[in-house]
Amino acid sequence: MLRRHVPRAVALAYLLAILVGPLAMVFWRTFEHGVEPVRAALSDPETLHAFQVTLIVTAIAVPLNTIFGILAGLAIVRRRFPGKGLLNAFIDLPLALSPVVVGLSLYLLYGRTGWFGTWLSEHGVQILFAWPAIVLATVFVSVPFVAREVIPTLRELGDEQEQAATTLGASGWQTFRRITLPSIRWAVIYGVVLTTARCLGEYGAVAIVSGRIAGKTETATLRVEDSYQNFDVQGAYAIALVLATIAVLVLIAMTLIKPKEQTS
Amino acid sequence: MSIEIRNVTKRFGSFTAVDDLSLRVETGSLTALLGPSGSGKSTLLRIVAGLEWPDEGEVILSGEDATGLAPQKRDVGFVFQHYAAFKHMTVRDNVAFGLKVRKRPRQEVQARVDELLRLVGLQALADRYPAQLSGGQRQRMALARALAPEPRVLLLDEPFGALDARVRAELRDWLRRLHDDVHVTTVFVTHDQEEAMEVADRVAVLNEGRLEQVGAPVELYDEPATEFVMRFVGDAHVLGGTLVRPHDIELRHLRREGSVEVEVERITVLGADVRVDLVDGDGRRLVARLRRDELDELDLERGEILWALPGRERVFG
Numbered sequence: 286m287l288r289r290h291v292p293r294a295v296a297l298a299y300l301l302a303i304l305v306g307p308l309a310m311v312f313w314r315t316f317e318h319g320v321e322p323v324r325a326a327l328s329d330p331e332t333l334h335a336f337q338v339t340l341i342v343t344a345i346a347v348p349l350n351t352i353f354g355i356l357a358g359l360a361i362v363r364r365r366f367p368g369k370g371l372l373n374a375f376i377d378l379p380l381a382l383s384p385v386v387v388g389l390s391l392y393l394l395y396g397r398t399g400w401f402g403t404w405l406s407e408h409g410v411q412i413l414f415a416w417p418a419i420v421l422a423t424v425f426v427s428v429p430f431v432a433r434e435v436i437p438t439l440r441e442l443g444d445e446q447e448q449a450a451t452t453l454g455a456s457g458w459q460t461f462r463r464i465t466l467p468s469i470r471w472a473v474i475y476g477v478v479l480t481t482a483r484c485l486g487e488y489g490a491v492a493i494v495s496g497r498i499a500g501k502t503e504t505a506t507l508r509v510e511d512s513y514q515n516f517d518v519q520g521a522y523a524i525a526l527v528l529a530t531i532a533v534l535v536l537i538a539m540t541l542i543k544p545k546e547q548t549s
Numbered sequence: 550m551s552i553e554i555r556n557v558t559k560r561f562g563s564f565t566a567v568d569d570l571s572l573r574v575e576t577g578s579l580t581a582l583l584g585p586s587g588s589g590k591s592t593l594l595r596i597v598a599g600l601e602w603p604d605e606g607e608v609i610l611s612g613e614d615a616t617g618l619a620p621q622k623r624d625v626g627f628v629f630q631h632y633a634a635f636k637h638m639t640v641r642d643n644v645a646f647g648l649k650v651r652k653r654p655r656q657e658v659q660a661r662v663d664e665l666l667r668l669v670g671l672q673a674l675a676d677r678y679p680a681q682l683s684g685g686q687r688q689r690m691a692l693a694r695a696l697a698p699e700p701r702v703l704l705l706d707e708p709f710g711a712l713d714a715r716v717r718a719e720l721r722d723w724l725r726r727l728h729d730d731v732h733v734t735t736v737f738v739t740h741d742q743e744e745a746m747e748v749a750d751r752v753a754v755l756n757e758g759r760l761e762q763v764g765a766p767v768e769l770y771d772e773p774a775t776e777f778v779m780r781f782v783g784d785a786h787v788l789g790g791t792l793v794r795p796h797d798i799e800l801r802h803l804r805r806e807g808s809v810e811v812e813v814e815r816i817t818v819l820g821a822d823v824r825v826d827l828v829d830g831d832g833r834r835l836v837a838r839l840r841r842d843e844l845d846e847l848d849l850e851r852g853e854i855l856w857a858l859p860g861r862e863r864v865f866g
Contacts, residue, residue, distance in 0.1 A: 452626065453694065454651055
């Protein structure tokens, strides 16, 4: 009897200690002095701006990487072409690379003395320490998630249904739209959720390339750090809580919309 | 629509799946492509459908070169061994698919789908999903789906291969009757010679990517063109260095020119027919088939030594 419960208890305790504990701690600290200081911290214009930056960057990066992820998945699973292995390996690069390295490489490319930097500054285009750099860094680190979800699902699906659609007269687009996409939709949605979470939470690469100018190029995660460094602990907790809440809400929403009976 | 395959070759790497094969399928016929696995029969069917491209040769549909034509433009219905059901669609939507992508008017689609669901006996299950159907029901749905856009050719790739024996037999009869009703030129692939003989009016026997023989089932059985066909279609046994059909083995009590000494191992009465299991001097087993009156005349017993003579010898060059 007891032995049966041991693994479950261990798993639960582990999750409590590693995940739930710290989260609960943030929650507790945020509301330690009531709701008013939280409201005040969140209505700070620079904080609001930071949230805005994060949301806009996410709104650009997620659709881009969703489209890329689906196309790359289709290419890798359904097509044969030279360099396929390389593409497959490159998709994982952001997972293996520390975001700081990503930031540094962008810095080296687009900085004033970088490869593209000189040409760009001559033409009056500012990438580093501005919006474009934040978007580039965020897109880079969130590349793998949709593709990594879609690839195994496409493999398992096989191409018989697509061939059947083709013999029934469906064009390539009709087959994709009516057969392939509905069949992989849960993988895509899950990939989008993971991509969104990664975009909202990105810190390292953005920290290097954004310039962290409050009210201009500061994202929500940078704002947490900034507030904390400036002894505005209450503000840091409040922003962190909002980020954590968004993440939890997204996960709950996904659990709710996921179909009860997955067809085999 | 007639199908003409002219000198088609298809290689996968170093493996030649179809080897310089030519075959003509007449309009309105029901043809079986019969062969062991790896004989190229499925590849050939997929080439006709446009799902594979031949390395050499041509595919002529209704007298027009269709070799480079996309599968969408070929007007063929294809049925896959594992059904290829659209899992996220109901039975009705599966069957309607080919009509919807052709943007046919809604009423027409509905009428045609209802007609087909009636034809395959799935009206009551129209709103179910494929996962809620049995294998036989899924395959009937796949057939209705393939027939919906009124293809000029129906191609079936081992259509009953994944089904159990009873459902298989049922669907075989059903396909035969369907063809008699609908008259669409039909080609199906099978490795089961009984299935080919029972359902098709013409059988093409394939081996190692080449056509061994094509003809009516009775022709293949009575006049096999090659040793392979002789062995693959119906039973064949080696007797005194030649191949014989079980009913062509003559059994006598006395030795004659060219006869072989055999021992009766077992006698099984199968209604009007009798099966006699024999062993020759080298320990090779063979089976003879006799009529009941022949058995009575011979008065056979187990363990008896007899002389067997090939009633009809076949020598293949």
